[in-house]
């Protein structure tokens with residue numbers, strides 16, 4: 001008899017960051033992960049993670065709401081169902097629960113982890129196979145202080161840990177942001193690819209001016225310069241700017257991807273498992289992008305190791321013109337897995353053991369779990 005889903009357990013975990021991480025909408029001093037354990041009738045346990053940024057300041061699901069959506073709605077829906085058919089379970093979740101892609105992503109990850117363990121295959125194999133087992137990883141310089149960012153970039157270049165940096169701008173006034181970016185390009189730009197993420201902070205005319213100025217500085221990639229809803233401007237910028245434009249908050253589902261492509265967008269899409277509902281569901285968006293000639297980038301919600309590895313399994317099956325930013329675990333002071341990822345030479349290694357390839361460290365989980 002095939003295994004059924006018996007139990008879903010969620011815990012909220014708060015992990016401190018190694019330094020403040022400053023984005024246009026919030027400054028993080030801690031990252032909150034929702035860790036899911038899904039137990040099957042054959043005794044196999046799959047793990048998953050749902051993580052957002054800054055409570056409700058970045059996405060529409062808070063960690064507390066994600067836990068509640070799983071505990072109250074998704075768990076009762078799934079318990080008793082056959083555990084091995086991920087497509088059927090995703091279809092059931094999408095039929096009965098609207099939105100809530102962060103919560104669904106944790107579940108899809110746990111289902112794939114469990115099924116991979118049952119079949120003795122890594123998740124990437126369940127998704128059709130990895131094109132590579134080493135993926136490029138950039139680092140985000142976002143301490144909020146230009147000289148600290150330069151020192152951090154110099155150290156990481158010297159260690160050979162990263163050769164591409166993303167700068168977070170948009171929180172401060174336009175001139176301060178431009179001065180900050182120029183100083184970093186002057187200091188590090190001859191040895192590293194420098195990209196910026198504006199996180200939706202500019203109106204259209206500021207974005208037209210800003211993208212031209214960033215272009216002239218030699219910035220390679222400009223991420224989400226305008227509001228997520230301002231698709232006209234995003235398309236216009238992608239067609240008029242020499243630097244590539246990366247759509248992040250503007251693109252979550254394959255429908256978003258199709259609409260933006262249909263309007264004539266020619267940049268790249270930041271894929272994130274949390275935006276699309278999991279490591280299998282995100283591939284639909286990737287395939288729309290590929291059909292439209294749009295580039296791919298492996299994006300992060302600054303997940304811990306579980307969410308990062310889940311994403312890496314999906315990214316490994318795709319040609320990524322712009323690499324990945326799967327550095328989340330390196331931004332955290334500690335980890336809740338027994339076998340952390342290996343980052344070196346500007347890349348990370350994809351685990352090859354069955355399922356995700358990571359095991360929870362129960363003592364660490366217990367230490368960092370939120371005590372209600």
Ligand SMILES: O=C(O)C[C@H]1C=CC(=O)O1
Nearest residue numbers: 140197248300301302325
């Ligand atoms: O891209 C975002 O908007 C969010 C996140 C990804 C990397 C980082 O530093 O912040």
Ligand SMILES: [Mn+2]
Nearest residue numbers: 197223224248
């Ligand atoms: Mn972004």
